[in-house]
Each structure stands twice: as structure tokens, then as C-alpha cells.
Amino acid sequence: MPNLYYQLHQYAEHLESAVPRVSPDEARQIAAGQAVPSRHTQRRGWKRGMIIGTAATLAALVSALVIVILPAHSSTERITTAPATQSSRRSRIAETLRTGPVTSLALGYHSLWVSVPNAVRRVNPSSGVVEATVSVPGNNPHHFVAVGGGAVWVASDEGQGLLDEISPTSNSIVQSYILPGTPTALTVGFGRVWIAIAPATGGADVLGLNVTTMKFSRPIQLAEADSISAGLTAIWVATGSRLVYINPFSLRVNQLPTPNSRTFFPLVVAAGDGSIWAGEQSTGLARINPNTGAVEAYINITANAVSVTPNHVWVTGAVTSSDTGPSNVYDLSPSTNRIAGKPLTIPGTASALAAQSSAAFVGTYSPGTITVVTASS
Amino acid sequence: MHDPPDDAATEVAAFERFVREVEIPLRRALVAHYGSETGRDALAEGLAYAWTHWRKIAALENPAGYLYRISANHAKRLTRTNPPVPSVIAYNTSIRFEPALPWALSQLSARQRTAVLLVHGWGYSQTESAKILGVSESTLRNHVSRGVDRLRHLLGVTADA
Numbered sequence: 001m002p003n004l005y006y007q008l009h010q011y012a013e014h015l016e017s018a019v020p021r022v023s024p025d026e027a028r029q030i031a032a033g034q035a036v037p038s039r040h041t042q043r044r045g046w047k048r049g050m051i052i053g054t055a056a057t058l059a060a061l062v063s064a065l066v067i068v069i070l071p072a073h074s075s076t077e078r079i080t081t082a083p084a085t086q087s088s089r090r091s092r093i094a095e096t097l098r099t100g101p102v103t104s105l106a107l108g109y110h111s112l113w114v115s116v117p118n119a120v121r122r123v124n125p126s127s128g129v130v131e132a133t134v135s136v137p138g139n140n141p142h143h144f145v146a147v148g149g150g151a152v153w154v155a156s157d158e159g160q161g162l163l164d165e166i167s168p169t170s171n172s173i174v175q176s177y178i179l180p181g182t183p184t185a186l187t188v189g190f191g192r193v194w195i196a197i198a199p200a201t202g203g204a205d206v207l208g209l210n211v212t213t214m215k216f217s218r219p220i221q222l223a224e225a226d227s228i229s230a231g232l233t234a235i236w237v238a239t240g241s242r243l244v245y246i247n248p249f250s251l252r253v254n255q256l257p258t259p260n261s262r263t264f265f266p267l268v269v270a271a272g273d274g275s276i277w278a279g280e281q282s283t284g285l286a287r288i289n290p291n292t293g294a295v296e297a298y299i300n301i302t303a304n305a306v307s308v309t310p311n312h313v314w315v316t317g318a319v320t321s322s323d324t325g326p327s328n329v330y331d332l333s334p335s336t337n338r339i340a341g342k343p344l345t346i347p348g349t350a351s352a353l354a355a356q357s358s359a360a361f362v363g364t365y366s367p368g369t370i371t372v373v374t375a376s377s
Numbered sequence: 378m379h380d381p382p383d384d385a386a387t388e389v390a391a392f393e394r395f396v397r398e399v400e401i402p403l404r405r406a407l408v409a410h411y412g413s414e415t416g417r418d419a420l421a422e423g424l425a426y427a428w429t430h431w432r433k434i435a436a437l438e439n440p441a442g443y444l445y446r447i448s449a450n451h452a453k454r455l456t457r458t459n460p461p462v463p464s465v466i467a468y469n470t471s472i473r474f475e476p477a478l479p480w481a482l483s484q485l486s487a488r489q490r491t492a493v494l495l496v497h498g499w500g501y502s503q504t505e506s507a508k509i510l511g512v513s514e515s516t517l518r519n520h521v522s523r524g525v526d527r528l529r530h531l532l533g534v535t536a537d538a
Contacts, residue, residue: 004525004534005497011478012498016405019413024389024396027424233475247475252533254477291479 091331091344094359095372097128102363102370104186105354108147109168112354112361114370115145120154122171123370125361132171136164148188149211155183155195163195163209175214181205185237189230190248192217196225196237206237206246220251231271232290238266243278243288255293272308273334277315279303285315287337297337301330305353307360311335312375314360316350325349329362331375346371392431396424399441402501402509406445409494410487411452418455423448442511481531489524496521 104115111131114121122132136143138158146153151174152166161179166172181197184204188194192208199205205219206228227238234245243266246253266278266286275296276288285306287297302317304327313332319325327350328343348364355361358375403423408416423444427434434440482490495506496517507517528534 004528004532007475007478008494008497009500011482012405012409012494015408015413015494016499019404019408019417021404022396022400022417022421022424024393024424024428026421027396028392028428030421030425031428250534254475 091329091341091373091375093344093346093371094374095128096346097123097370097372099123099130099363099368099370101365101368102352103143103365104145105352105361105363105370106145106147106152107354107356107361108152111168112370113145113147113152114363115143115154115352116368117143120145120152120166122168125356125359125372128372134166134171134173136166136173137162144183144186146186146188146193149191149193151211153186153188153193155179155186157182160200161197163193177209177216179207180219184225185228187228187230187235189235192248194228194230194235194246196222196228198225204239206235208235208248208251217251220246220253222253227266227268229269229271229276232274232276234271234290236269236271236276238269238278240265240267242266243269243276243293245290268303268306270306270308270313273310273313275334277306277308277313279306279315279317285332287334299332299337299339301339301343302328305350307353307355308334309355309357312355312358312360314353314355314373316353316362318349319345327362327364329360329371329373331360331373340375344373388431391435392428395427395435395440399444400424402495402499402505403441403445403448405499406491406495406509407448407452409491409498410449411456415452415455419448419452422451426451439508439511441509445509445511475532477532481528484531485524485527486520489520489527492517492520493524493528497525 099114099121100116102114102116106113107125112123112125114123118135118138120134120136121130122134123130136154136156138156144155152168154164154166156162156164159178161182163177163179163183164173165175167174179195179197181199183195183197185196186194191212192210195207195209197205197207204222204225206222206225207219208217209215210217222237222239222244224239224241225237226240229236230248235248236243236245242255244253244255265280268279270277271290276290277285278288279285280303284298284300285303286295287299288294289296301315303315304318305316307314311334313334315330315332316327317330319328326345326347328345329350330343331340332338333340346362346364348367348369350362351365352363353360360373362371362373363369400420404417404420407420410416411419426447427440427444434443437443482494485493491510492506495501495509496503501509503514503517503521507514510517
């Protein structure tokens, strides 16, 4: 970890920002018995909150009874309410684009970048129009696209592995880098392009390409790297058997401070909205506190891709165990940890997911479509 | 309850000046030692004590160090009667420290953590920090040195680039 003292300073500032100051007036009021310190106030407030809460509940029950018992006498306007266990949000399929087999999706530079065999397509996310097609070598499904650091990055298994840098200005490849293994995941963050590769010698390596110096970091060795995400001060890697994070500056690998107590098999990971979201393909999605490693919520849905935007966690997962079957698209509210409405089902297995604000783009390799899903309030 | 001072306005002004001077370093030290909630409550109780016994406090050579001990006693009482509330750090992208740092700090002794955060977190000199905590400078140096060594060990830091 570079510069421990700098980080201590940052931590101290953060710690202090959460604690309000004690004023001379407050001290005098406490001395005069006219006030109590905040913790006691909160406890009293808790009791007061209970009383108010109970009163509010009773009032709500009475209101509900009035509505149920006296519908004919009230207004003719129909009042509908969402079930208590679900958010009132509903997602809908806005559009389906036919683009060919989609291997990966990324959003950036006002465009949706779609990786398909032998090419990357630049699509206008509003109109669905393909604005440019950039030929890239390799026609395998193992293509990954990511955006950031002034470029669009495509990792493919061409040869032993290749990383192409596409300029969003010229829509052409400006540089290619030979990788020492087949790419398994790709992300951009903290001034580097992070590529997880599977070298021929086994295991997994994570490489960081500095987008300023264009030099690769030393390989960071892991047992496996199925998914990678940059955010919340670290690079998070799902290794299939645990979650690890890489300090993006020192490149040191750590586990979460407090390992999860139960066996955990994360295959996808996304950092966002203050949490780490890790999906176990066949069982569910865990919301993990990055500070403690504690699983704060566990949602029983299949999850093969996760994307986090403000107020939305988008998840795709198979409806059945079949590799070619339909997929569900879930819109999860991070404030309640609940699925908004019913999941949307799309044909084919979701192979890629990208999201921005309240819209998600779900790609399939077969039948080769991009489904645009929007969340409405 | 304190006796009304002879010249109330002067006493109030002196107390307010004193609080302005010591509140921030005392709050930092108590929060680093006892956590956000208990640390702040203990400081509020300590400053209330200072107002009640203002003439005695005003006459002390190191009133901040004395009040730190008074507040620490309140903190101990609070933690005895109310279990400490765990501090939760809400992560967001503006935070620029390693996720394991809060955990590593929690592994230090409370005195080491307080000394390390005062000196390296908030940038007080060793003399100022020793005065706030009411300890000798050599004691403070020991706490800082051992605390930083332990942090380095826990976080695997070999050098500060």
C-alpha cells in the first residue's frame, strides 16, 4: 500500500466528518440538566419513534379498514397500491436490436459498444443505429469490451491472447498488445486497464495496463479469475471460490477483512452503490459490505451478470439450467434489496450486460440480440 | 450545578474561547479511542464538567489533558452501561484508503490507535498530541512507533512509496 500516512490522513478526515462538534451551548445545557448527549437522545428518540410508529401503524390499519369496508361510498377513482413486499417500479422491454452474436457490452463516449465475432459495433443507445463497425481479429465467443482511459478496449483470444485499443474518435484500432494468456475478464479503473488471463501454465494472472505510460504491471497471480470489477477503492475479483481485492496502487492482493462464514462460490462480481454484488450462478446474489466482508443481503436468483447504476442493480440469470434457454432480467432496488416487479424473460442465454441510469442492455450470443430494458417509476 | 460566576459574561466568553480551542483535538482523540458515538458523548459530558467546574479548569496548566481524562472516565462508564455501537464506515467512491485500513486500525490498542491518528491522521505534532492525551512525549512516541509498525505488518506495507 503506497503512502500509509496519506491513507491515515484520509481515514482521519472521513472519521471526523461523521461526528458533529460539541458546542459550548450544548455543554452548558448538559451541565444544567437541560440536555443529554446524543446517544441518550437517540435512545429516547428510539422510544419516541416506537410510539409514533405504533400510532402510524394503527392509523394505517384504520384507513385500510375504511377503504375496504366503505368502497361504495367513497370516490369512484380506483386506488391501486403495490404489494408491501415489492417495489412499485416496473421494468419493461423497450426495444430489441438484432446485432449478431453478442459476446460483451460496454457503455461510454455516448455509445453502446457491442463485441461480436470479428468486430466491435458502435451503437447509438438512444436510436439503436449502428454508427461504426471496427474489425477486430478473432471470432471466438471469448471477447470482452470495456471503456475508459480515453479508449475502448477489446480483449480477445486471438493467438494466445490480444488486447486492442480502439480510439473512440477515429473508430479504429490504434494499438494492439499481445497477452500471455487467454483473457477471462476485463475492466477499466484507477488509471489502468485490468485484464484477467488464463496462462498456459495454469491458474490466473491479472495484468494492469497503465493508460498513461502504456506499460503493463507485473502479473498478479490468483487461483482463478472469473469476473473483475473496478470500484470502491479496489479491483474486485471473483475467483469461483472466494472474493479477493487488489489494491490498484500497490497491486497487493487481499481477502475481505472478515471472510464470509459460509462457503461461497462467486462467479460474477460488480462494485457499486457502496456494496460488492457477487453472484453465484445457480443459487443467488450476495450483497457484501466491502468493509467487513459481511453478507448484508442474499437474493435467491440465478445470476450470470451484474451491473450497478444509481438506484438500480441489474442482474441477468438463466430461467432454467439449460445453456441455451431463456434468461431473466432482474431490476433490484439497492435501497430495499428487493426485485422491482416481476423479472422480464428474454429469449436466449444472456451473454452480456451493460447499464446506465435506469436502462439496461442485455446481449445474447444466440439469437444474437440486444434487449433494451427500462425501469419506470 | 455550578455557582453563578461573579462576572457571568466574562466567564461565558472565556469558556466559549476554551471550547473553541480544545473541542476539535479532544473530539478527535476521544473518537479515535472510543469510536464516534461514545467519543462524542464523552466529550459532551467532559465539557459539561468543565463548565460546572470552570474556575478549577481555567486554573490548570494543561486543562485539555485533564479534560481528556475526565471525558475518558465518562466514556468508560458509557461503554459499561451501554455496549459500544460499532462504527460503520459507509463506503463511497470519494474514500481514498485501503478497505482493510479500518480493520487494521481496530487491531491496534486504543492508545496506539489514538496516538497514530492524532499524529499521522490529523497532523498534530508529538508535543501537541502528548499534551492532548496528558502523557509524556516519550510515551506518545512509543505508541506511535509501535502502532505504525503493527499497521505496516497487518497491511503488508514494506515501504511508503
